Amino acid sequence: xxxEQNITVFVKLYAILAKYAGVxxxxxxxxxxxxxxxxxLQLFERLGIPDDEVKTAFVNSTMQPPEYVLRExxxxxxxxxxxxxxxxxxVCGII
Amino acid sequence: xxxxxxxxxSSQSVKLESIPAEYVGLGGRALTSKIVALEVPPLCHPxxxxxxxxxxxxxxxxxxxxxxxxxxxxxxxxxxxxIKESNxxxxxxxxxxxxxxxxxxxxxQAPPHALWNLLIAKNKAELLxxxxxxxxxxxxxxxxxxxxxxxxxxxxxIGPAGECLLSAASVAVTDLENxxxxxxxxxxxxxxxxxxxxxxxxxxxxxxxAPAIKNVEAFRQAAKTFADALRRHPIxxxxxPTYGTNILTNVINESGGLPTRNFSAGQFEDASRVxxxxxxxxxxxxxxxxxxxxHRGCVIRCSRIYMDKNKKYLTKGPEYETVWANGPNCGINxxxxxxxxxxxxxxxxLDSIEMGAALGVLMQSGFLRFGDGKGxxxxxxxxxxxxxxxxxxxxxxxxxxxxVFGVAHVPVVKRQALPAYDPRAIKGIGVTYATxxxxxxxxxxxxxxxxxxGAGGRVxxxxxxxxxxxxxxxxxATAAIDSTGLCLFVAFPVLDDPAAFQAIYQMxxxxxxxxxxxxxxxxxxxxxxxxxxxxxxxxGFAPEDDRLPMFFETEPLPPHNLVFNVAARDLDSVFNF
Ligand code: SF4
Numbered sequence: 001x002x003x004e005q006n007i008t009v010f011v012k013l014y015a016i017l018a019k020y021a022g023v024x025x026x027x028x029x030x031x032x033x034x035x036x037x038x039x040x041l042q043l044f045e046r047l048g049i050p051d052d053e054v055k056t057a058f059v060n061s062t063m064q065p066p067e068y069v070l071r072e073x074x075x076x077x078x079x080x081x082x083x084x085x086x087x088x089x090x091v092c093g094i095i
Numbered sequence: 096x097x098x099x100x101x102x103x104x105s106s107q108s109v110k111l112e113s114i115p116a117e118y119v120g121l122g123g124r125a126l127t128s129k130i131v132a133l134e135v136p137p138l139c140h141p142x143x144x145x146x147x148x149x150x151x152x153x154x155x156x157x158x159x160x161x162x163x164x165x166x167x168x169x170x171x172x173x174x175x176x177x178i179k180e181s182n183x184x185x186x187x188x189x190x191x192x193x194x195x196x197x198x199x200x201x202x203x204q205a206p207p208h209a210l211w212n213l214l215i216a217k218n219k220a221e222l223l224x225x226x227x228x229x230x231x232x233x234x235x236x237x238x239x240x241x242x243x244x245x246x247x248x249x250x251x252x253i254g255p256a257g258e259c260l261l262s263a264a265s266v267a268v269t270d271l272e273n274x275x276x277x278x279x280x281x282x283x284x285x286x287x288x289x290x291x292x293x294x295x296x297x298x299x300x301x302x303x304x305a306p307a308i309k310n311v312e313a314f315r316q317a318a319k320t321f322a323d324a325l326r327r328h329p330i331x332x333x334x335x336p337t338y339g340t341n342i343l344t345n346v347i348n349e350s351g352g353l354p355t356r357n358f359s360a361g362q363f364e365d366a367s368r369v370x371x372x373x374x375x376x377x378x379x380x381x382x383x384x385x386x387x388x389x390h391r392g393c394v395i396r397c398s399r400i401y402m403d404k405n406k407k408y409l410t411k412g413p414e415y416e417t418v419w420a421n422g423p424n425c426g427i428n429x430x431x432x433x434x435x436x437x438x439x440x441x442x443x444x445l446d447s448i449e450m451g452a453a454l455g456v457l458m459q460s461g462f463l464r465f466g467d468g469k470g471x472x473x474x475x476x477x478x479x480x481x482x483x484x485x486x487x488x489x490x491x492x493x494x495x496x497x498x499v500f501g502v503a504h505v506p507v508v509k510r511q512a513l514p515a516y517d518p519r520a521i522k523g524i525g526v527t528y529a530t531x532x533x534x535x536x537x538x539x540x541x542x543x544x545x546x547x548x549g550a551g552g553r554v555x556x557x558x559x560x561x562x563x564x565x566x567x568x569x570x571x572a573t574a575a576i577d578s579t580g581l582c583l584f585v586a587f588p589v590l591d592d593p594a595a596f597q598a599i600y601q602m603x604x605x606x607x608x609x610x611x612x613x614x615x616x617x618x619x620x621x622x623x624x625x626x627x628x629x630x631x632x633x634x635g636f637a638p639e640d641d642r643l644p645m646f647f648e649t650e651p652l653p654p655h656n657l658v659f660n661v662a663a664r665d666l667d668s669v670f671n672f
Contacts, residue, residue, distance in 0.1 A: 014345045015338065015372055024376060027367045055329070056549065061351035061362070061520075061654050062557070063547075077349035081329030 005036045007072040011043070014079045020049050034070065041066040043076065055081040096122070096152070096197040096306065100220055102213060104291045105144060105203030109213070109220045114197050120607070122154035124180040125578035125623050126198050127169025131178055132626045134200075137633035141173040141283075142260055142290040144204035150191075150251065150266075150296070151199075153580015157192025157306045158314070160602050161322045162582040164189045164390035166251075166268060171634070172282035174262040174449070174492055175509040175534040178630040180577065181284050182538070184389035184398075185268030185277035187249035188580055190300035191215075205292025210258075212240075216299040225294040230255045232442035232480075233267045233275035236295060244297050246273040251296040254444025257285030259482045261490035263449040264289065267441065270389050270398070276411040277389050280446035281536060282511065283492070306606070314605035317598045321585075324595035325394050328588035330550060335397040335584060336386045340415040341371030343515070343543075348423075350547050350556065351654045352520035354513070355423045356465050357455035358506045361520045361652045365428035369418050374399070374430055381406045395584055401434050410438035413447075416537070419515035420451020425458055425465060432468030439475045445490060450475070452493040452512030460500035509534035509640055518643060518659045519652040521546045521556040525659045526566035530641045530669045532627035538583055540570035544590055551590030557655060563665050567672065574627075575620035579603065621672055628670060638667050 010029040013021050021030055034043065044054050044066070057064055058077040070076070099118070101110045121129055127149040139145035148170045155163040166188035172179035191199070194215060205211060212225040228236050233254045240250055249269050256264035264285030267275035308314045326332045334342050347353045348366035355363040367373060378385045381402035388396040399412025413421075413433050421427060421436045440447045454474075458465045463474070478486030488499045493512040497505035506513040511534030518525025523542025531539035542565050546556035554561040572590075576583060579599060588595040600611045631640075647659040 012349075014349075015334070015342065018372070025367065025370070025372045056346075058349040061349060063350075077345070079346060079349075081333065 006033045007036050007070065008033055009043070009070050009074045009076055011047070011076045011078065013047070013049075014077060017049060017053065017078055017080050020047050029075065038070050039066065040064060040068045040070065040076070043070065044078070049078070053080050054078055096192055096195055098195050098197060100196050100199045100215065102199065102201045102222070103203045104201060104205040104211070104293065107205065107211065107222050109222060111220060118197065121578065122156070122197065123151055123165065123167040123578040123580050124169070124182070124574060125619060126151045127167045127180050128178060128623055128627050128630075130198060130200060131169050131171060132630045135171050137171070137630055138635070139171065141171045141176065141287060146171050146287055146290070148201040148284065148287045148291060149198055151197060152188035152192040153578060154603055155606065156188040156580035157190075158308065158602070158606060159392060160318050160581070161325055161392060161394045162585055163580045164392060165580050165582055166191075166279065167577065168266050168279040168284050170284055170287040172284070172534075173260070173286045174283040175511050177509060177534065177634055177636055178532060178627045179282035179284060180533065181266070181279035181281045182577060182583070183266070183268045183277045183279040184582065185249065185270050186390050187251050187268045187298050189390060189392075190249050190298040192306055193300040193303040194298070195303070195306070199296070201288070201291050201293060204290065209292045210294050211292055212294055213296045214299070215296065217302045228294045230258060233444055234442050237269060237273060237275050240295060240297060241273060244299065247301070248297055248299040250275065251298065252444070253285040253288045253294060254442060255480060255482060256444045256490050257289035258294070259487065259490065260286040260289050261445070261487060262286060262495070263446045263453070263490050263492045265440075265444050265446050267444055270411070271391065274411070276441055278441065278446070280448065282533070283446075285444050308606050309608035310605040314602055317601035317605055320594055321598035321602065322394050324588040324592050324598065325585060328591060330548065330587040331395045331584055335395050338371035338375055339397050339399050339412050341374050341413070341418050343415040344370040344418060345372065346547060347516060350520060352517045352547070352556065353419065353423055354506070354515065354517045356426050357424060357459045357504060358513070358517060359504075361517050362654055363423035366423065368428045369422040369430055369433065371415070374412060374418075377430060378402070378412060383412070393582065395582065397584060403434075404431065410434050410441060413437040416515050417447040417451065420448045421454065421471070424451050424455045425471060427466055427468045427471065429468055432472065435472055436475060439472065439480065443475065443480045445479065448514050449492045449512045450479075450489070452506060453489045453496040456493050456497045456502050456505055457489065457500060459504055460502045462500060504646055506644060507535060508643060509636070511535050516543060517652055518647055519657050520655050522559060522659065522661060523554060523556065523562040523565045525643055525647070526562050526661055526666060526669060527570060529643050529666050530566065531570065532624065532631050538573065540566045540573055541583070541586065542566055542569060544569070544586065550587045557657060559661050559665075562661055563669055567669050570624060570669070571617060571620035571672070573620070574623035575616045578619060578623065624670060641666050
C-alpha cells in the first residue's frame with residue numbers, strides 16, 4: 001500500500017470568510033499541509049466553512065469547481081457570495 | 096418631465112420650453128445622446144460654442160423607484176472627441192425630475208472670463224454672476240453657495256479643472272450631506288461646462304410636486320418587487336452594502352486581472368492593504384459610515400464616509416476604480432494616500448480614473464517613482480490644482496501625459512484611460528473597452544458580471560469564446576438602464592432574476608401609462624448605441640478606433656501570461672444587431 005503523502009497549499013479567505021481563519025482580514029495566506037488528493041470541497045470542510053458560504057474559489061488565479069484536486073504549492077483564494085455571485089448558470093432576464 | 100430648459104450662454108438667456116416631439120419618452124443617456132446627436136455638429140471643437148452640455152435625469156428619477164436618482168451628463172467629449180454620456184449619483188436628478196425638467200441644455204458660450212451660476216427653482220430659472228467663485232474648489236464653492244441657498248438644494252458644480260478646461264475635468268453633484276462627492280467623471284465634461292462659463296447649477300425643488308404616476312398601485316407593486324430583488328441578491332443585498340465597490344480589489348486581484356504599475360502585471364502584492372475589507376475596518380475604527388446611500392431611495396447603499404487619522408471627515412469612501420487607479424496602478428499601498436487623492440480629485444473636479452492612469456503613465460516615464468504617494472498628492476495639489484503647465488498636462492489625461500513624457504505604454508482607447516480590469520486576463524471587458532462609443536469604459540458593458548462574478552451566467556474570462564456576444568448584450572442592456580435613471584448596480588439582480596427585469600418596465604409603464612415589454616427595452620438600448628456610433632462616425636471615427644493599444648496584443652500579462660487576442664473582425668461585429 002502506498003504511504004499517504006502530504007502537500008502544502010496556501011489559502012486566503014476573503015470578506016466574511018476570514019472569520020474561519022480567526023481574523024478580520026487576511027493579509028498573509030494560511031500555509032496548510034493536506035493529504036495529496038484533497039479536493040477543494042474537502043478543503044472547505046477542513047476549514048469549517050459551510051458549503052453554502054463558498055461561492056467562488058480561485059486556484060492559481062483561475063476559478064475552479066469544488067471537485068478540483070489540489071496540487072503541491074497551489075494558491076487558493078476563497079470568496080463568499082458577496083464577492084463571487086451565483087455558481088449555478090443563471091438565466092439572464094434582460095438580454 | 097415635459098420641459099427642456101435651454102440656457103444660451105452667448106446671450107445669457109434662459110428659456111423653459113415644452114419638450115419637442117422627437118425627445119418625448121426619453122430620459123437619461125437616451126435623451127442626452129439624442130440631443131447631442133441631433134443638435135451638436137460632430138466636427139465642432141468640444142470647447143467651442145457649437146458644443147452643448149446636456150444634463151438629464153432618468154425616466155424613473157424623482158419617483159420612489161429604488162436607486163433611480165442617477166443623472167446623465169452628455170456632450171461631445173474634449174477627451175475622446177466623440178459623443179459622451181457620463182453618469183453620477185447624488186441628489187440632483189430627483190430634484191430636476193420633480194421640477195418636471197427632462198433636460199437642461201446649455202449652449203453657446205459666455206464671453207471669455209465671464210462666470211455664471213444657473214439657479215433653477217419652481218417657476219424660476221435665471222443666470223447670476225459667479226465671479227466670487229472663480230477658481231474655487233468644489234468644497235469651497237458649495238460652502239459659499241450654501242450660505243445663500245442652504246443645504247437642502249442640490250449643487251452641480253465644476254472645480255478649477257473645469258474652469259481650466261482640462262480634458263479630465265468632472266462635473267460634481269452634491270450628496271445627501273451636501274458634499275460634492277458624486278461625479279460625472281469620464282470624458283472631461285467639466286471642461287465643457289467651464290467652456291460655457293457656468294460654474295454652478297443650483298437646483299431648488301422646494302414646493303415642487305413628485306412626478307405624476309398614472310397607475311399608483313401598479314407602480315407601488317413593481318417598486319416593491321424591485322426593492323426585494325435588490326435586497327435578495329448577494330451582491331446588491333450583502334456585498335456592496337457591506338464592503339462598497341472596493342469589494343472588487345481582492346476578487347480581481349485573485350483573478351489575475353488587477354492592472355498593476357501601469358498595466359505591467361495582473362496582481363498587486365499589497366492588494367489586501369487597499370481592499371474593501373480593509374477599508375471597512377479603517378472606516379469603522381475611525382467612526383466613519385460603512386453603509387451609506389448617495390441619494391434618497393437607494394436600497395443598495397454602496398457608498399461610505401471616510402475619516403482621516405484624527406477621525407475627521409476626509410472624503411467619501413474611495414470607490415474601487417479610484418482605489419485601483421491610484422493604488423495598485425501606481426504601486427501605492429496606502430488607503431489614506433488614496434483617500435487624500437480622492438478628496439483632491441473631488442475638490443479640483445477631476446476624473447479619479449483618468450488621473451490615476453495619468454499618474455501611472457508619469458511613473459512609467461520615471462518622472463515620479465512607482466509607489467510615491469506623497470509625490471502624487473503634491474503633484475495634484477500644487478500642479479493640477481493650481482493649473483501649472485505640468486498640472487495641465489496631467490489634467491489632460493493619460494494620453495496627453497504619455498505624449499508629453501514620451502511613454503509608449505499608454506492604456507487608452509479613443510484617448511480615454513482603461514479602468515480597473517486588465518483585458519488580457521478578463522477578455523470580455525477588453526471587447527467593451529475597444530468598442531464602446533464612449534472610449535475605454537467599464538460601465539458601458541460590464542462583462543465582469545459573467546467573466547468573474549458569476550452574475551448573468553458564466554463566460555470563461557481567459558478564452559475568446561463568448562466575449563463578443565457577452566459585451567454586445569451588456570452594452571445594449573446598459574444603454575437602456577442608463578436611460579432609466581437606475582443605478583447600474585441594479586444590473587446584478589436584473590441579470591439573474593427575471594422578476595427584477597420585469598419590474599423595471601412595469602415601473603415605467605405604471606408611471607407613464609405605457610405598455611412596454613422586454614423587446615422595447617432592448618430596442619431602446621440598440622437605438623441609443625446606433626445614435627452614438629453614428630455621431631462618432633460623423634466625427635471621424637473608423638473601425639480602426641475600436642481597438643486596444645497594441646501592447647495588449649504583444650505583451651503577455653503575468654500571472655496568466657496571456658495577451659488580448661479577440662480578432663479585429665470579431666470586434667467589428669459587436670454592433671451587428
Ligand atoms: S448603489 Fe451606490 S452608486 Fe448606486 S445609487 Fe446606491 S449608493 Fe449610489
